Amino acid sequence: MRENIEIRKEVEADHASIRTLTEAAFEGRPYADGDEQDVIDRLRRNNTLTLSLVATQEQVVIGQITFSPAIVGDASSPWFALGPVSVLPSRQGEGIGSALIETGLASITNMGALGCILTGDPNYYRRFGFRLSPGNSPENEPEEYFQLKLLGDQRPMGKFVFDRAFYEDV
Numbered sequence: 210m211r212e213n214i215e216i217r218k219e220v221e222a223d224h225a226s227i228r229t230l231t232e233a234a235f236e237g238r239p240y241a242d243g244d245e246q247d248v249i250d251r252l253r254r255n256n257t258l259t260l261s262l263v264a265t266q267e268q269v270v271i272g273q274i275t276f277s278p279a280i281v282g283d284a285s286s287p288w289f290a291l292g293p294v295s296v297l298p299s300r301q302g303e304g305i306g307s308a309l310i311e312t313g314l315a316s317i318t319n320m321g322a323l324g325c326i327l328t329g330d331p332n333y334y335r336r337f338g339f340r341l342s343p344g345n346s347p348e349n350e351p352e353e354y355f356q357l358k359l360l361g362d363q364r365p366m367g368k369f370v371f372d373r374a375f376y377e378d379v
């Protein structure tokens with residue numbers, strides 16, 4: 210990753226850039242729903258955007274990562290979902306995505322997270338310690354892409370639920 214790339218929490222002035230970036234990153238991807246940018250807006254609106262980090266270079270947003278609460282069991286424990294995560298197409302493959310994921314995981318660990326879930330390509334997320342966990346996969350997600358990374362010594366009991374902002378225009 211090049212020098213002078215900063216990773217920081219989003220501020221209001223980043224919202225429009227995050228939309229544009231997310232749309233561009235997911236455009237044409239076979240696994241994209243096409244509403245990834247809307248999911249981030251909905252999480253923000255519903256106060257379930259636990260953490261949004263941006264990668265910037267010379268004040269330009271070139272990457273972003275989203276974390277939201279993930280529900281399992283009695284819903285009182287701090288589990289989180291990672292995603293969407295995006296890097297500007299012209300800047301992919303430079304380590305920016307990895308830096309956002311590692312910084313984000315460190316942040317939620319500091320917040321007391323027991324673990325993190327996501328739906329994504331296992332070949333990519335394996336390097337960050339995510340493992341397939343079909344027994345914990347939400348009913349409405351493909352279990353061959355559902356992954357979990359434990360951040361403490363507790364294991365989740367049962368199936369997770371992602372925030373409703375992932376599915377509904379709420």
Ligand SMILES: CC(C)(COP(=O)(O)OP(=O)(O)OC[C@H]1O[C@@H](n2cnc3c(N)ncnc32)[C@H](O)[C@@H]1OP(=O)(O)O)[C@@H](O)C(=O)NCCC(=O)NCCS
Nearest residue numbers: 234235294295296301302303304305306307329330332333
């Ligand atoms: C996924 C994404 C955030 C990764 O960011 P990045 O800055 O390009 O990633 P890094 O430079 O840190 O890592 C690059 C490595 O990831 C690999 N990689 C990137 N996307 C991958 C994918 N979908 N599946 C498997 N490997 C992937 C690259 O081949 C490269 O591998 P290498 O280190 O062995 O050479 C970025 O490619 C992106 O925005 N993609 C479009 C949106 C998206 O798919 N988001 C994730 C949805 S689950």
